[in-house]
Amino acid sequence: MTVTTAQEASGRRRRRLPVGVEVILAVVVVALVQGFVAKPFGVPSQSMEQTLRIGDRIIVDRTDSTVERGDIVVFSHGETWQDSRLRPTGNVLTDSVRKVGDLTGIGPSSTAYTVKRVIGMPGDRVRCCDSSGHVVVDGEALEEDYLFEDHTFRSPELTCDTTPRSSRCFPEIRVPSDRLLVLGDHRSQSADSVASCRGGTESDGCARFVPMNRLVGPVVFRIWPLDTFGRVNAD
Numbered sequence: 001m002t003v004t005t006a007q008e009a010s011g012r013r014r015r016r017l018p019v020g021v022e023v024i025l026a027v028v029v030v031a032l033v034q035g036f037v038a039k040p041f042g043v044p045s046q047s048m049e050q051t052l053r054i055g056d057r058i059i060v061d062r063t064d065s066t067v068e069r070g071d072i073v074v075f076s077h078g079e080t081w082q083d084s085r086l087r088p089t090g091n092v093l094t095d096s097v098r099k100v101g102d103l104t105g106i107g108p109s110s111t112a113y114t115v116k117r118v119i120g121m122p123g124d125r126v127r128c129c130d131s132s133g134h135v136v137v138d139g140e141a142l143e144e145d146y147l148f149e150d151h152t153f154r155s156p157e158l159t160c161d162t163t164p165r166s167s168r169c170f171p172e173i174r175v176p177s178d179r180l181l182v183l184g185d186h187r188s189q190s191a192d193s194v195a196s197c198r199g200g201t202e203s204d205g206c207a208r209f210v211p212m213n214r215l216v217g218p219v220v221f222r223i224w225p226l227d228t229f230g231r232v233n234a235d
Helices: 006-013 019-036 092-104
Strands: 038-042 057-061 072-077 112-120 125-128 135-137 170-174 179-183 215-224
Touching: 038 215, 057 072, 072 179, 112 135
Parallel strands: none
Antiparallel strands: 038 057, 057 215, 072 112, 072 215, 112 179, 125 135, 125 170
16 A cells, blocks of 8 residues: 655645636636626716716626516627627737627626616507606616706606707607617716607607627626625615
8 A cells, every 4th residue: 555645735725726627617616707607897877877877897697588667788889780790900019909808707708788778668559748748668767866967857848848858758669579778877968769859840760779698697796895785776
């Protein structure tokens, strides 16, 4: 029977994988988590204030494929919402870094991301406004207590029936069967689904929608700043 000394046994216990292999395994684990479980994002603009502020770090649940009106979601797109990916820059280094990001989920990638709140589900009819200035979905006015600095609406001098119309107003829009209509909570500063429809009276072609297959998932947590750490209320 072979007998090992304590020093030999200790040396075997301390044996590790090569550093390069450990790094690759760590990257693979991070990529899998971000690709299939949860992905962090930074909030780059003021369009979701005060719910989310510039610089907030949020976590999106990639395991949840359901979506409901009122959910705050992140979706992917290219230069426009109609594009699925960003165009190549022509810079070899930049485009190579993007390809690495596409594979690992770490750093820049060939996809842009936006965070908004779901207001119109597939098949919904959405318009603004009723006589009190509320968004109306399928004939029901929404109570949106999360709103911050909406477009000006004053009855009776500036409404949807006056000339000029309030910039809060937009005509009735039918959401396509495989799309979502999304708006920002800081509505007067949000380039959202109805940004090109506001103040108008015709809905043909003015709205832009989010394809259901571009959803990354609902926002579930804010992890930064630390004093606001916790669940994000999407009700």
